[in-house]
Amino acid sequence: MTSNLQSSAPISESPTFKVNLKARYKVDSFFQALTWLAVTISIVVLAILIIDTFIDGLPRLNSADGIWQFITSYPSRKPEQAGIFAALIGSIWVMVLVAIISFPLGVGAGLFLEEFATDNWFTRIIEINISNLAGVPSIIYGLLGLAAFVRVMNPITGGSSILAGALTLSLLILPIIIVATREALRAVPDSIRLAGFAIGSTRWQVVREHVLPMALPGIMTGMILALSRAIGETAPLIVIGAVGYLRFIPDISKPIEAIRSGFTVMPMQIYNWASRPQEEFHTDAAAGIIILLIVLLTMNSVAIFIRNKLQKSR
């Protein structure tokens, strides 16, 4: 382009560069409108998706009785009597176990990489590995869970059980928790650590007493976001054998037996209803989605609340 711009010639004579500002501004405003259109389309689709689900599902949840019946009923052959009770309880069991398993693993790994490890081949392998794991499709984790937790560890997990599902989902969200933990730790100013070292604390003492408490709100936010990813996952749980028709809930007084029993979760139940041909079951599926979205919204609100509280206290 520059070779065509000779200083002696008027700009308008350049064969490649047209000064015609009016036409160029027209293209500009057209382009700008196009970008706004793109954003609008995404958001309109989101709105339609939510509105459509509510229109489909609200007839099922239109009264207090209807909501209560839907939340407290087991699945049924009759769509108007079916409910999401077993799936809701199943989701809670799985999520609690996932939290118990993945929190220490993820935070520990994050602490190791951020606070304890020196930069060597060992940590670099782990880091590359974590970023690679984030790109593995969730259904592949399901295959790992099927082979490792359902088949090989069968004596411990009891086959396609809550425990097997929770272990699979824990591995799935581990990279998210590790990344969130590292970011939260990085936000803690170094002066805190140096002050700790200066009075003779070991690294673990500094981390335990000062760094970790300061980073905890950030870690919790990441943890909740990771759990809200896990609660919507369907594919890996289908692979390890979650069922769409379960008429019992685990007995909480016998936790060891409970986590080794068969299970279902909310997305699984929704999939089961949505894939049936009868339209009445689609209403149940939509109602189930509404419950799932409400749970997700609650979890995300808590995460945002913690984040805002953290920002205020800084």
Next chain:
Amino acid sequence: MTLDIPGSGATPVLWKPKRQFNQRIELVVKIIFATFALVSVATTLGIVLTLIFETFEFFKEIPLWKFLSDARWTPLIGSEQFGIFVVVSATLLTSTIAITVAVPLGLLSAICLSEYATAKARSILKPLLEILAGVPSIVFGYFALLFVSPIVQWVYAKLVVVLEPMIQFVAADFEFPTMGIFNALSAGLVLGVSITPLVASLSEDAIYAVPNSLRDGSYALGATKRETITAVVLPAALSGIVSSIILAISRAVGETMIVTLAGGQEAQTIDWSLNFINPINSLQTMTAFIVQVSLGDAPAGTTAYKTLFAVGMTLFLITLTLNIFSFWFVRRFQEKYE
């Protein structure tokens, strides 16, 4: 608090640092946390080893050439044929439709958010896109099957009514095939919407990171805002944009619930009727096949069980290749600014 710090009222004389004890604790803690970090490596190893082991068992029964050359995919029916390209082409078809939707939508949204939107608009729009990214795929699947698919069917029927007489004018016995409720088009479209936020947010990060001095230089040369964006900003952010697109492709390839619910479970035959790449047909993607087998009964050791892992291996290799390519591309083309 810790034991080696003087308690209130204690005289310094009584305080004895337990250095050795604390160093031992430190070492133990470090080893425990390193073990936790190794869990992620173990996960990768676990995935790779199980896939390799079961795929190896699979190829003991089904020769590789059959896997690559069969034109049909009927592993669960009597006359077993294992043409992997049937399910691979289905996945490629839905992913292609998805990426055709997601790249323009996502990239233009990214440009809008980082270049045109005011700070206030940005602070509203970005969280909305994040919500769209957080919607579980089962919800998108429901939406694709029960909202988008009927609309697509209706539009297609109208188009057929208009176009069929025109084509029949030339070829008298021409007929459009009918479109079922399960079709690749609806699945692909919704899949595209579901990965749009990913393209948008990662591209936006890349575009936002381009230093303003580049933009100012372009304005100083007399370029308009649009010219600056397309000729200066986008090329400068290219590595980030391309890696966001590759990541989105890899997500689309591995996505399960949308293509299972809306795409159906019908494995097409690879032949010259080209039904296997016709978006109005029902099809079976790799992930949908895994779901189909998992919902049925596939005891360990059966061919169906091993097929699961052979398909999983194919899927894993495709996404791994995409991830490695993205990694390489960023390294090769990343622009560094001070």
